[in-house]
Amino acid sequence: MTALFYVLLAIVIAVALWQIVSIFNLKGVIATEKDNNTQGILFAAFGIFFYGLMIFSFWKYSVVLLPESASFEGVRVDNLYYVTMVLILFVQAITQFLLFYFAFKYRGIKGRKALFYADSHKLEMIWTIVPAVVLAGLVLYGLSVWNDVMDASDAENPLIIEVYAKQFQWEARYAGTDNELGRANVRNIKGINTMGVDMTDKNSFDDVPTRELHLPKGRQIIFKFRSQDVLHSAYMPHFRAQMNCVPGMVTQFSFTPSMTTEEMRANEKTIAKVAGINKIRAEKGEDPYEFDYLLLCNKICGSSHYNMQMKIIVEEEAQFNSWLNNQKTIAEIVQ
């Protein structure tokens, strides 16, 4: 690929030089019938190349895409995505075809007169109303998914977890047995109380601070996000989840994990993707990679923005409970 590229580049430079030198001799500045013919054919050729590129990309690159959603809400998002993608590709295929085909078919011929066709209300009505109807459907569908994802008010016994961002690290705090987070503010940050939890609030005592996210499968989780310094964004691509962490404000996002880490590792698409990754890693002499869910920062936050991540482990509720019970509460840590 690289060699091919250098060859291409050399050709380009050679051609450019040759053309630039000959510019003084070239009298042609306006397209002739011959140019129209050549360029029209080139458009047809490009159209074919373009479809080839699209098909090639889908064939070759689909393996890198994210596997199916690991949250129930994300499944609805994915369905909306597929519907939208089919629509996009349909319109793309038709319009690009017409564009390149017309460029080829109607390339200029001397003496031919173009059709004087300035207006057609019927046509314009069609391509105003059809998109309007399709978009109305898309908007309604999209909004129903959006409301479903964003509205956590009807959650039954949700698990409340605070995700805390700072340059360049994630922390988390579980709400504990009372399932209520204690108050917190950056002004309380001191020593090992790195998240600024207010220890005068009795809801704080049983909160559990961690550096790793464990989530129980099948239980709705409400994340509360805070930031200590600048904007960050908590991005959990496998769950189709993202929310900015804003200093001075608590933001929220919610989802229900549907697959444990183990189940996702056994997923067909994940296996194919991991195999691809490990092939590349083996070539570079690096250790094999094992799949894990990730929380990563997706809002530019400073020099080490590209390093800011936290592992997420989804497990069965029983396993999760035993893990959580083994963690120290903040009262135990601070005192």
Place this chain on the structure above:
Amino acid sequence: MSDHHHKETFITKYVFSTDHKMISKQYLITGIFMGIIGVFMSMLFRLQIAWPDTSFSLIEAFLGRHQDGGVMSPDMYLALVTIHGTIMVFFVLTAGLSGTFSNLLIPLQIGARDMASGFLNMVSYWLFFLSSVIMVFSLFIEAGPASAGWTIYPPLSALPQAIPGSGLGMTLWLVSMAIFIASSLLGALNYIVTILNLRTIGMKMTRLPLTIWAFFVTAIIGVVSFPVLLSAALLLIFDRSFGTSFYLSDIFIQGEVLHYQGGSPVLFEHLFWFLGHPEVYIVILPAMGIVSEIIATNSRKPIFGYRAMIGSIIAIAFLSTVVWGHHMFVSGMNPFLGSVFTFTTLLIAIPSAVKAFNWITTLWKGNLQMNPAMLFSIGFVSTFISGGLTGLVLGDSALDINVHDTYFVVAHFHLVMGVSAIYGMFAGVYHWFPKMYGRMMNKALGYWHFWITLVAAYGVFFPMHFVGLAGLPRRYYANTAFPLFDDVADINVVITLFAILGGAAQLIFLANFFISIYKGKKAVQNPWKSNTLEWTTPVKHIHGNWPGEIPAVHRWAYDYSKPGLEEDFVSQITPLYEGEEES
């Protein structure tokens, strides 16, 4: 203006000129210069993305203390993407595109001797020049230029503790942009006043070429939205320098609590995107106008649906001011607002679809003259559709959650407003070069330039969608910390190779442009057999544009191949023939 023959010195003719044609050339040359910087920066950071931790002598040569053994520093990477974005969006695609062609074409196509205020026009250019100088100067300061992303979200942009670029670099960025906004407002007011008041006899609004309609509406959006960015920047300056808390609250950084209390970065996001989104249309509408004009001329056909084209420009402009929230679906604002902005955003697809279909229908049964300008216009339609369609994903709040701030977004907006607008600009340069310099650009070089650029642009941005759909966030210095993304490394190499190819192809354009200024074939008065008024002026520029009276206009701009007429074009100044009906 009454005296067309006053003596001009070198200074008044070439430097502090009040002649719109000279100012237009000044904008173009400055824009091209800034474009070279902006594109070159993208080459540098694409090297880093494709081959992280690899040493490049190019990087060693250019980045000085911001690199280590030919590997750029993470801060410099962020600075490069920040300044690349700023330069391309504002200095190239706003000033360079709109400044060049609004100045050149408004007086010439409406039949005016110059802009309403030549003086303000001159001030506008020199403010732009000053802001460019400051922006370029900021690249050379000790701590490096602004590096909080072109959207400069606080607190990152407000606190020098958060990133080195938020010290003097950010101050210079803000000063430069404040001057830029002043320049752009003076320009826009001038365009509006000129178009409304200085049209020649018979030039009704419904006879204006679509270029003028596009420039007119663009100027209006600019006047409505740029002041909001100015106010956002001023408040940010206050927070940075005078201790106010408009955008800042509850911050603990580098071991200390800052005093800020009660502000919100989300306020900044609202203010920024109230300009930021209309800005996309400030960039793309002039390109649309240029493309409409060039497609009609070179298809030898009237533009299809002239009134629908005007209507869609106005609809897009109106909607552009009520969709800014789609940049903020995951900012923490109320989800109900997300619903509203999804609705308004997807509405924009309707007028956009109308425009795309109208361009395609204009080609249908035409007699296409494949001049370089025409190729770029067809390329524009292609990239505009390819990039615009993915807007259906990003504008839909539920789908945006997972692709927000990934490379999917980068691919989308580069195709729809970056590549497309640049194509509009190239098309405009090839088409109106004879009007600007009295000479023609070379055709063969134009063809090479177009085809390599088109292949490279798709080679860069089509695969990039997949990188985004794999979940890779943008603005990552490297993804070496994530084995998860090891498999997109190959795609990133392909993208970088095409980017270098595309960048190199621009050398063909530069050579063609600068050599043609001096050595190009002498232009005839109306080389493209066009109907519009600018081609009725003499090839050699004169102050005041027309030697005698300004001609009156008798018809619209698109009487191409009208049945019953001998030629396939009729200048707007030709009276209706006997028995001929106005189109």
